[in-house]
Amino acid sequence: MSDTPVQTSATVLTVRQVQDYHAMTLVAPAIAERFRPGQFVALAVGGEHTSRLVRRCFGVYEVKSDYGGTVEVVFADRDLGTAWLAGRRARDQVDLVGPLGRPFRLPRDPVSCLLVGGGPGGAALFALADTLHRRGCQVHFVLGGPAARQVFGSRMAQRIGDTAVITTEDGSLGERGTVRDVLPRAIQETGADVVYGCGPTRLLRTVTATAAEHGLPSQVSVEEFLQETGACGIGVCMTCVLPIHGEDGVTRMVRACADGPVLRGDRVRWNDLGTIPFDALGAPRALSGGSK
Known part of the structure; x- marks a missing residue:
């Protein structure tokens, strides 16, 4: 098996509505x-003669050996x-x-292992959960969102997780509140050794900060950052460059797609996303005599 990515014309098997999202299964x-x-994975959009050049990047929800090998994404x-992707049909x-x-x-x-997710990006946690289970790890979930329709995979998490905490801001599913409200308790009750995060950037900030407060390592997928940029x-x-604080104390701008999307949460300079910090390696310097 090679680590080299491939480009292929994938056949659509199904596209289904799941709450507020779409799940697309491709034969690849x-x-x-x-x-x-x-x-x-990165999907081309618009068809063969489109003027839309930028692909759409999505984490993978599940891979299966069915039909020769399928890949499912949620968006x-x-x-x-x-x-355009949501409008695809079987055999496209x-x-x-x-x-x-x-x-x-x-x-x-x-x-x-504590797996924390929100929105469609949280779908990528389930492929991770399967692999962790096969390694003999305990897998615990915390999933959250504004309302029930924005929480992907709650039933699956309750079925395959050793424990699962679901929270919504409006109380329409699980506990009323946010991930920030329930995460400290979940860390303590599960005896978590490591925290993984997938979802909106604000959720990843919470995962990183809360894990650090409990002395735990965190790994986060900045997939949403790829979509936003x-x-x-x-x-x-x-x-998709973002500032990372290296082990040598030097801040470098790294590419979320090539150097990520999985990064150590404590290495990301969350407050400086979208900027090039003045102390980053190679950052532009103010002109002599300019404002200070």
């Missing part, structure tokens, strides 16, 4: 056999590109590149 055996949890219909073709990016690092020994997914366009 070469990608399915290479995939590791945390990696993502929100948020723009013309994702609307979609140009697909993957698997891309760096995967989650897996524990060497069986430990207690309209990244190419292959490290060429440089629109």
Whole structure:
């Protein structure tokens, strides 16, 4: 098995509505056999003669050996590109590149793992959960969102997780509140050794800060950052750069797609996203005599 991503014309098997999201299953055996949890795929949108050049990047919900090898992604219909994807039907073709990016690092020994997710990005937790279970780890979930329709995978989490806490801001599913409200308790009750996060950037900030408060390592997938920046997914366009504090104390700008999407939460300079910090390696310097 090679780690090299492939480009293929994938056949659509199904597209189904799941709460406020769409789940698309594609027949792509070469990608399915290479995939590791945390990696993502990039889908071309608009058809063969489209003027839409930028692909849409999504984490992988599930890979299966069915039909020779399938890859399933979950996404929100948020723009013309994702609307085009949502309109695909069985046997349509979609140009697909993957698997891309760096995967989650897996524990060497069986430990207690807390998986925290929100929105469609949280779908990527389930491929991780399957792999962790096969390694003998305990898998606990915390899933949250504004309302029930924005929480993906709550039933699956309750079925496969050793425990699962579901929270919604309006109280329409599980506990009323936010992930921030329930996460400290979940860490204590599960005896978590490591925390994984997938979902909106604000959720990843919460995961990182709360894990650090409890002295735990965190790994987060910044997949949503790829979508917000309209990244190419292959490290060429440089629109998805973000500041990372290295072990040597130096801040560097890294590409979320090529150097991520999985990053150590405590290394991300969350307050500086969208900027190039003045102390980052290679950052522009103010002109001599300019304002200070």
